[in-house]
Amino acid sequence: MNDKPASEAAQSAVARLLGRASEDEELQQAARHIATRADDLRALTGSVFVFRLGGEWLGLPAWMVDEVIEPRPIHSLPHRREGLVRGLVNVRGQLTVCVALESLLQLDLSRPAPERGRNLLSKRLVVLSAREQRLAFESDEVHGSHRYDPTGVGNVPGTVALSDSPFSTGVVAVGERNAGLLDGDLVLSAINRRLG
Template sequence: MARDNATAAAALLDRQLDADALRDATEHVARPLAGQDSLVRTQAMFIFRLGAEWLGLATSYFDEVVEPRAIHALPHRREGVVRGLVNVSGQLTLCVALEQLFQLGVARPERRRQSLLGRRLVVLASQGHRTAFEADEVHGEHRFDPASLRAVPSTVAHSMANFTTAVLPWNDRVVGQLDAELLFHAINRRLG
């Protein structure tokens, strides 16, 4: 019985299609899918919070997100952007204070359970180098249509506006999209 089914299936798949059936099948496959345009234009950013500011960076720069851990201060580096070294997955990683770089206040808004993860150590990777920072709250990856990005309003603090390329409306909030190249350049400049 199984052999008869296999023979019948092979005969069905090996049959010749007539010209009309072949044309209909070609038209069906060539027809665009509903919503395909939005799939092509979809981008992703990793969303996190520093103080009261929600920020996002392209997901390609995120290496891992882990529980907060001890940060070991470096000699003669007690102030500024460099916080010290942190052990992440057995690798010593430079830890920076992005809130210092962006000159954000220390005001902490009321914590909402909207996020997937609370305070976390976020590890970025760029050109073979890893850098970590502490985020007050982590949402994670968010996909969006690039057409939904808006210009940075003039009300954004000047120091923050320097690093922000656009803003994204998200969950009744506004997320500042960070310029990754400028961010890493500013961090590297502070290391010297």
């Protein structure tokens, strides 16, 4: 029968907690915090797929990427010895042209790779699907899709490999690293011209 006073004490503590009126200042601070967070999220209108080729972190528009899968055997094509086409790869029963994106972008893959990040996927086949066309390329590491504020895109520094590239549109911060943004339409057009 000693449970009754303890139970009443707990109920009165709960009643006091629930019955406590919030201070006006606390409510205003909470409202400001929520409004600021909503504004921050509304500004994230860009979406980029981030990956690494050699020592360069790059980003393509996320709408271009259909899937990311384990590497597959690439079958070379006769009479295709140029640097862009690696060959054909089987993606879910469909033969897909696999390109050497680093060749198109003229990246130096001998540059030392950065330390591998946590929770990142190593060597992957990235499958693009755009303009009724499917292409694939091998990436050394995949960071995935990220949203960003387009007004926060910086200029490409002159020290970066893509500084003179016509495919580069800027640099975006993704977590602790910067990724060079690529113009997806220009990349596709250049690939199609070279595939002829």
